[in-house]
Amino acid sequence: MLDKIQFLLSLQIIGFCVFGGTTLLLRAGENRAKKILGWGMYSWAIMAVVRLSVNLYLHEAKEAFHPDVLIIGALVTATLACYVIEVLRPGYLTCRRFLVFISPVVVGGLAYLAYRLSGGEIHTYYSLEEVFEFFNMDVLLRMTVFVLTLFYMVLPVYLIARYSKDFKVFLAENVSDPEEYDLDWLKKTMIILIVLYGFYLVLLLTDIPVMYVIDKTVLLFAWYYFFYKALFLKVVVLDYSFKDGWDLPNQQDDVNNDDEHGILSKRYAEEVNAWFEKEKPYLREDLRLTDLQRVFPISRSYLSQLFNRELGQSFSDYVNQFRIEESKRLMDAEPNASIQEIAERSGFHSISTFRRAFQKCTGTIPSDYRNNR
Incomplete structure (x- = not known):
C-alpha cells in the first residue's frame, strides 16, 4: 500500500513540476526570476525521476547519499538560490555571473563522472554510518557535492534575512505602491525553501519507508504554494538595474550639506x-x-x-x-x-x-x- 502511495505522490510531484515549470516559462516574458524558477522546477522533476528510479519500492533497502541525486540536488538548490538573487537584485545575474555561480556544481558533477568512467571504486551505502566507514575518492567527491548543496541551501536564506529590509526601503523610495509587490513573499520564500531542503535531505539520507510518503506529501504542497505565489507575484519594474553590481544606489552620492x-x-x-x-x-x-x-x-x-x-x-x-x-x-x-x-x-x-x-x-x-x- 505504501509503495503505491509513494509511487502516485512521486508521479504527482514530477507532473506538477513539469507543468509548473512550463507555465512559468511561457508566462515569464521579460521576468528572469520566473524563468529561473521554471528551470528549477524542471530540475526538481528530474531529481524526482532519479530518486524514484533508484528507490522504487519502499520495502527494499534504500540507498543513501546516491551520487546522481546529490548532483541533481546541488543543481536544484543552486537554481533556486539564483531565483532569490534575481528577486532581490533584478538584473544582477548576467549570463557570466550565472555561469560562475553554478560552475562548482558543474565541475563537481563532471569530476564524479570522470571518476566513474575511469573505473573508480563505487560503493552503495544504505546509511550515513556506512558512508563514513570508507574514505576514498568516491566518498570525497560525494561529500564535496553535498557541501556545495548545503552552501546553496544556506545562501538564499541568508540573502533574504540580510537584504529584504533594505530592498523594502529601496522600493518605498522608488515606487508609489510598494505593498503591491508582496514583499513578505521574500520571507515566505525563505520558509518554503527551508521546508523543501529539509525534506530533500530526508529523501537523500533516510531509509524509513513512512518518511518517504510524508516527505513527498509535504513536498507536493510546498511546490504548489511556491509555484502559485511566484506565478502571480507582481513584477518589480525599476529603471535602476543591478547589472553593474550588488549594492543599492548610494543615496548620498549627489547630496551635499552646504x-x-x-x-x-x-x-x-x-x-x-x-x-x-x-x-x-x-x-x-x-x-x-x-x-x-x-x-x-x-x-x-x-x-x-x-x-x-x-x-x-x-x-x-x-x-x-x-x-x-x-x-x-x-x-x-x-x-x-x-x-x-x-x-x-x-x-x-x-x-x-x-x-x-x-x-x-x-x-x-x-x-x-x-x-x-
Whole structure:
C-alpha cells in the first residue's frame, strides 16, 4: 500500500513540476526570476525521476547519499538560490555571473563522472554510518557535492534575512505602491525553501519507508504554494538595474550639506509640491520616482533625498498622502460611490492597499470615515 502511495505522490510531484515549470516559462516574458524558477522546477522533476528510479519500492533497502541525486540536488538548490538573487537584485545575474555561480556544481558533477568512467571504486551505502566507514575518492567527491548543496541551501536564506529590509526601503523610495509587490513573499520564500531542503535531505539520507510518503506529501504542497505565489507575484519594474553590481544606489552620492544646496533642495521641494497639486500625477497607480525625473532635471538619488529630508517622508508615503486626500474629497462629494471605485479613482491598485494606506494616514478605515463624516 505504501509503495503505491509513494509511487502516485512521486508521479504527482514530477507532473506538477513539469507543468509548473512550463507555465512559468511561457508566462515569464521579460521576468528572469520566473524563468529561473521554471528551470528549477524542471530540475526538481528530474531529481524526482532519479530518486524514484533508484528507490522504487519502499520495502527494499534504500540507498543513501546516491551520487546522481546529490548532483541533481546541488543543481536544484543552486537554481533556486539564483531565483532569490534575481528577486532581490533584478538584473544582477548576467549570463557570466550565472555561469560562475553554478560552475562548482558543474565541475563537481563532471569530476564524479570522470571518476566513474575511469573505473573508480563505487560503493552503495544504505546509511550515513556506512558512508563514513570508507574514505576514498568516491566518498570525497560525494561529500564535496553535498557541501556545495548545503552552501546553496544556506545562501538564499541568508540573502533574504540580510537584504529584504533594505530592498523594502529601496522600493518605498522608488515606487508609489510598494505593498503591491508582496514583499513578505521574500520571507515566505525563505520558509518554503527551508521546508523543501529539509525534506530533500530526508529523501537523500533516510531509509524509513513512512518518511518517504510524508516527505513527498509535504513536498507536493510546498511546490504548489511556491509555484502559485511566484506565478502571480507582481513584477518589480525599476529603471535602476543591478547589472553593474550588488549594492543599492548610494543615496548620498549627489547630496551635499552646504547652505546653497539646502536652498536649492527647498526650492525643488516647493516645485514638486506645486506639480503634484496641479497635475495630480499620483492618480497613476504605477507612478515611480523616475517619472519625476522627466519633469525635474535632477538625479534619482537627489530626488529620493529630497523626499526623505525636505518633505520628511518616503516617496511612496508622500504619494499616498495625496491619494488619501483625493479619496476623502471623492467620498465627501460622491457619497454613493463604492469604496472600490473610490480606491481606483484615487490611484490605488487594490482596495486592500487603499484601506491600509487610509488607516495609516487617518487612523481609521474608509468606511468608518464615510459613516462618521
